[in-house]
Amino acid sequence: MTLCGNGICVVLCWFLGVSSGLRPVALSLDGKWSLSNSDCSVSLPAEVPGCVHSALQQQGFIQDPYFRFNDVSYRWIAYDNWTYTTTFAGSTQLRASQKVLLVFDGVDTVASIWLNGLAVGKTDNMFRRYDFTVSGLLKDGDNVLKVSLLSPVLYASERRKAHSAYRVPPECPPDVQKGECHVNFIRKEQSSFSWDWGPSFPTMGLWKGVRLEAFDVLQLIQLVFESFSFFLQSSQVKLWWPNGHGDQPCYRLTVRGFQGGFLVLNTESKVYFRSVELVQEPVVGSPGLSFYFRINGKPIFLKGSNWIPAHSFQDRVTPAVLRNLLQSAVDARMNALRVWGGGVYEQDLFYSICDEMGIMVWQDFMFACAMYPTEGDFIQTVREEVIQQVQRLKSHPSIIAWSGNNENEAALATDWFNIPVSQRPAYLKDYVTLYVDNIRAVGQEDQSRPFLVSSPSNGAESEQEGWVASNPYDPHYGDTHFYSYTLDCWDWRTFPRTRFASEYGFQSWPSFSTLLPVSIKEDWSYNSNFSSHRQHHEDGNLRMLLQAALHFNLPNATDPVKRFTDTLYITQVMQAQCVKTQTEFYRRSQSEIIEGKGRTMGALYWQLNDVWQAPSWSSIEFGGKWKMLHYFAQNFFAAVLPVGFEDGDTLFIYAVSDLSHDLKLRAAVSVYSWSDLDPVCTLKSDLHPISGGSATAIFKQPVAALLAGCGSCTRLTCLLTFHLEDSSGQQGPRNHHFLCSPKDAQGVQRPNITVRHSQDEAGYSVTLHSASVAAFVWLDVGNVTGRFGSNGFLMTSRNRTVRFNAWCNTSVEELSRSLTVTSLRDLY
Structure with a gap:
């Protein structure tokens, strides 16, 4: 789709190899194959699509690879070579066809293909589709197809040795990641050799479908339907909008093609209409350029997160897993996800769900945190990868931008890899060769959305500076x-x-419930070998506690398991409050220029999901359970949001609105004593006009003056809650502001929260009764899958009812047995 003037000009093209009379015949080769290692000491059945690790576990050769230290124990798998074999019948129709293609939608990664003992071809790129002509190689009866896979670790090492002119850093990941080396020399999922949030599982296998396609042809004809275009006025179609800004209507387009009286093309697809622009233009009162997306002519603040692979083994990423994670993003009021460049180009279903749900996708190409070689064969396979991925994905309205890599411009500019000054021009040349001359050039096949060479980047300014900015x-x-x-x-x-x-x-x-299946009792300590092993970020466990200790008392229970579970809790409290503060800062900065900076138009925190059960930056745990951060996101990504902060001992409250229409809002501020559930006092500002898509200051008062008007309150004894309201009542969520660090607060009482469970036609609910103000109230039902309507909240009322949405069959009795309630005061 291309936006043409005031209308939408649509040009649709299908490319299809067809017969002069008959349609192509396809034979799926998915299903049961056999699998063996290099010396045949291991031989077993294997599913295709699938991978070696999954086959070994399914047949009992290995345990759960995620259990305890198995990521290290099972390194031998990726150091061996493996062969997949299948036998299929060569039908008369197949053998009689003049054109037969053997198609692999995804081979992971370096393989030789053999059919009936004859070499058919090779693969070297996980992200490419491969097809090989096998006409004349099929025989009557059984046909034997073999795919011989080389160890990706050893292959990458050999490629590194062959590249002797100069090093292509980094050589290896940090020791704390327990990973493999030279991943930048192989075109596969970069994080499969380890990352600071994930394990090292360099997979091998046929991770997508395999099939034969046969054409009974006298001559293979390429049909290109290029007269097939039409022009529509924008008013004639319903437009696709991001979540929170409108609906996502689609049209069903059916196309039939005939040749020689025969139906040779009959296809139906969904068609969406929308436009996207990346606006980089001068900003009044500031040096530099703006950077924001306009969808259908409307500036949109992007609210969301970053997506990493949902599993180390892609065959285990089911439709249910994808839908649950993406629905969780929408339920937290996100409208955008960045598909990060160290993982995989996601499966078709991922993008289709994003289309349906209105999730904008910033799509990286799969290059991350490294320099890359630029030999001819490497460039050629990358070009083919980009062509195929752009052709596959460009029809999805959810994708609003392509980006060439993750952090590689920054790595060069700020010298992550200690490159000598004399060698720097060679690396800059390689950078431009790969991302500009090739990936960007090939990506120009799709000119309907913007292309960014890197993230982070100065965008148009980086281009002016030769594609690598000084900063x-x-x-x-x-x-x-x-x-x-x-x-x-x-x-x-x-x-x-x-x-x-x-x-x-x-x-x-x-x-704790997420860690239970992959740990044993001796692991349940923050200082255990298991806890150290799961942490892949240097000093990560210590840094979490140091950050938490700035504002919270750390757990001190004498029971070691309780101290461990309390510590897990306090890290989630810390993370939620930190990301909340930062995200609210970005949202309130969208309408301001201060000292030349501001007009923030996007907040995508790192990261949405997890690849295994371990500490990470995610807001959703492996398995789909929401962390406290994700519950907080429901509020800090709300369409109408109050943001409170202090500057120079003065309290400011901003009204942030993503709505298209204007509002008139006031701030209502309540002051509470830590020891009492009745507010000490409540203040309200005047009504202020709030433009749609803006952030406006509507309340300003020195904290000392505010407290002076509220009896005996001090910073240490009181805290604030606030919300926005119009003439009809509250708009948006309630927010809070601590006047001191909770660890310094005075008069904090143990809330002694009691619980009553109930069930009705709508589902389950939990009613809490508290004896005092309770901070960061956390409800947990162990391994009962589902989520609460809200969680991790500040409780300033005696009673509060929270709904629970169960994802599996459960009962009030099971919920009652499983539920634990924790608040900040319960830790010490």
């Missing part, structure tokens, strides 16, 4: 990644006032 983190341009684990995350001044925040975040541990 790709310059907040006056483009998008920014920002992480800081030692500075106080409650202090908004530590965050860059950027045009667009495409990565930021803090780690936490998953819940």
